[in-house]
Amino acid sequence: MKISIIGGGYVGLVSAVCFADMGHFVTCIENDHKKYTLLQSKEVPFFEPELSEKLSHVYDAKRLSISPSFTPDDFNSDVIILAVGTPMSDSGEADMSYLFNAVSEIIAAAKTTDFDSVVLTTKSTVPVGTGRKIKELVQEAQLSDKILVASNPEFLREGSAVYDFFHPDRIIIGTDSTTVFEIFKQLYKGLHKDTRPIAHVSLETAELSKYASNTFLATKISFINELALLCDKVGADIKETAKLMGMDGRIGKYFLNPSPGYGGSCFPKDTHALQYIGKNQDVNLNVVNAAIHANNQQIHYCFTQLKTLLNGSAQGNTVTILGTSFKPNTDDIRESASLKLIDLLLSDGAKIQFTDPKAIDNTMDLYGNKVTPFSSTYDAAENSDAIVLMTE
Ligand SMILES: NC(=O)c1ccc[n+]([C@@H]2O[C@H](COP(=O)([O-])OP(=O)(O)OC[C@H]3O[C@@H](n4cnc5c(N)ncnc54)[C@H](O)[C@@H]3O)[C@@H](O)[C@H]2O)c1
Structure with a gap:
């Protein structure tokens, strides 16, 4: 089958590479220029076990191509998958701007393109009602018979994303249409037929x-x-x-x-x-x-305990943080508890030394010269007053 995936991040790229590995022909669309350029030269912009080797393999087999933008050719795909970010906004609500920008782009292109029909599915995590809203937009553009809306939430875990893709506990398909459900069964054929249940729900x-x-x-x-x-x-x-x-x-x-x-x-x-x-x-x-x-x-409790061990204040102490990613086997530091501790320590006047097997660059991008990186645990621990083990 032919698939277009919008977003080449942790979910989009892993899905693109794994679907291609299953034998599908996949276009992965990534509009961040830096990431797009890296992907074009077969480099994964983030760390995820097994992904680099598989990317290289499917790229050479010509089952994966990388594109900087959505094009009319993507309507030749059986399925278009939305895998863009839905980060937290200040109010706590999911920020849906990336997703609806992508949907607008697709609808605008569809109005001027001749094609049979395509399934448009969210794989991003989206609030209840998003699929209905996309359906309404498609309906307003009088494209209901051509763009068939679905939801296919993703459950992979960073650090074991490739394994998880091939071993899902369940595959969930939200759609009003049995035809669309059958298309998904084809898409995931090979994964679900033995032990992986595939559920058809709203x-x-x-x-x-x-x-x-x-x-x-x-x-x-x-x-x-x-x-x-x-x-x-x-x-x-x-x-x-x-x-x-x-x-x-x-x-x-x-x-x-x-x-x-x-x-x-x-x-x-x-x-x-x-x-x-x-x-x-x-x-x-x-x-x-x-x-x-x-x-x-929780992190305030850890911080208070640490300060007690440092005689009441972190001020003037050098603290070594071991691990800044939010879990093992990833370079992703988004919302990592380690960063919360670093922030508390810095505001209390501590000097921070740290190391991490994968996330040094991302941590330095965030803190710059406010923290000191080390590639070895022993070097990071030298001359410090406290060592905090922030790995799992
Ligand atoms: N990371 C996970 O472990 C995980 C697991 C399951 C579900 N999810 C969900 O999947 C979604 C994506 O998460 P992620 O971690 O992969 O995010 P990410 O930030 O790593 O990747 C999103 C990518 O989409 C690209 N993008 C945004 N708009 C685009 C557009 N119009 N065209 C092309 N590219 C575009 C961005 O440049 C970025 O590279 C989120 O909703 C998330 O909640 C994530």
């Missing part, structure tokens, strides 16, 4: 299921983090407690690691977006609100 259910999953996992993390605070007070061991909880099949052992709080490009923004959706619908999501609140508090 646009709204597909969109909400993504937020529901991420927020539930975030809630599990916040729950165990709050219990960790209690364990410190009563002398219980949080790791043993979590292990014993996880042995209960109804609870499960995952996402019960006490930590300085969840971070990354998804959980913080998705929990806030769901909170915002609830507010808009006059539904009080008390559990979601509490999970967010607990997460915001």
